[in-house]
Amino acid sequence: MAEETPQDNAPTAPKAIFRVPGTALLAVLFLAVCVTPVAFALPGLQALYLIPLGIGAWVIRTRTTADADGITVRTLLGRRVLPWESLKGFTLTEKSKVIAVLGDDTKVALPAVRTRHLPVLSLVSGGRLDDPSGQLADEE
Numbered sequence: 001m002a003e004e005t006p007q008d009n010a011p012t013a014p015k016a017i018f019r020v021p022g023t024a025l026l027a028v029l030f031l032a033v034c035v036t037p038v039a040f041a042l043p044g045l046q047a048l049y050l051i052p053l054g055i056g057a058w059v060i061r062t063r064t065t066a067d068a069d070g071i072t073v074r075t076l077l078g079r080r081v082l083p084w085e086s087l088k089g090f091t092l093t094e095k096s097k098v099i100a101v102l103g104d105d106t107k108v109a110l111p112a113v114r115t116r117h118l119p120v121l122s123l124v125s126g127g128r129l130d131d132p133s134g135q136l137a138d139e140e
Contacts, residue, residue, distance in 0.1 A: 014124045018112040019063035028056040064110045066124045084128045
């Protein structure tokens with residue numbers, strides 16, 4: 001039998017990943033099929049395939065990851081790490097999107113994060129953020 005080391009039993013820190021559902025790639029595939037008759041109508045229109053490819057890359061790459069260190073926002077062309085200490089709070093939009101507000105009042109959109117995810121962010125933050133919904137208080 002293999003002997004267990006203390007690292008094997010160590011609890012892992014909670015981590016939450018918010019991303020566009022993978023089923024959105026079905027819509028990208030459908031768009032590529034719909035572009036096919038037009039793309040081969042005239043020479044040079046094959047460049048239309050760049051549209052579904054770009055949307056597919058956006059679906060695969062865009063995400064928000066929250067862990068014990070902070071929030072990592074990954075977009076199509078970049079990545080930004082927001083430590084919990086740098087966050088001042090969140091702003092909510094009319095469409096239930098969440099925007100992080102930093103200490104210098106800079107706003108950073110959190111892709112795929114909605115107001116219903118705020119209790120999860122509160123849990124992952126380890127108490128650095130209050131749960132505005134009160135759902136976590138009911139469980140304790």
